[in-house]
Amino acid sequence: MPEQYETLLHEWFDKVWNKRDRAAIREMMSEDCINHGLSGPGGDPVRGFDGFEQFHSAFLNAFPELHIEVDDVIADGDKLAGRYTVTGMKDGPIPGMPETNKKVRLTGVGLANVRDGKFVEVWNVVDFPKMAYDLDENTPDVE
Helix, strand or coil, rough: CCCCCCCHHHHHHHHHHHCCCCCHHHEEEEEEEEEEEECCCCCCEEEHHHHHHHHHHHHHCCCCCEEEEEEEEEEEECCEEEEEEEECCCCCCCCCCCCCCCCEEEEEEEEEEECCEECCCCCCCEEEHHHHHHCCCCCCCCC
């Protein structure tokens, strides 16, 4: 019997991120989906399958044991809002980030428009400054 998820956001974070099911990206995201806020402050949106798959691969390469826990979701018609917690050990490169092999724990929120059961546009606010703080060699390790 297939696993049942409370919302599309729960399914997305579990399959795409926690289970590393790359095929799930194309199952749950529209081909021309626009993802705002993933490229850091001032960065361009991540667009479409190819753009998101590149982001996904790069992030999992840097954080191979990444785990995302969904903390809250609010659904209203074709909109989903969620808050989540990201944990992981940085074991690979990310441009502009130190190579300290330290653990991170940060939060993010997202607001998603959904059409026909797929994400079409998502606005992300990820605490990238917290990630940079956790990775700094002069800060205490995350517990």
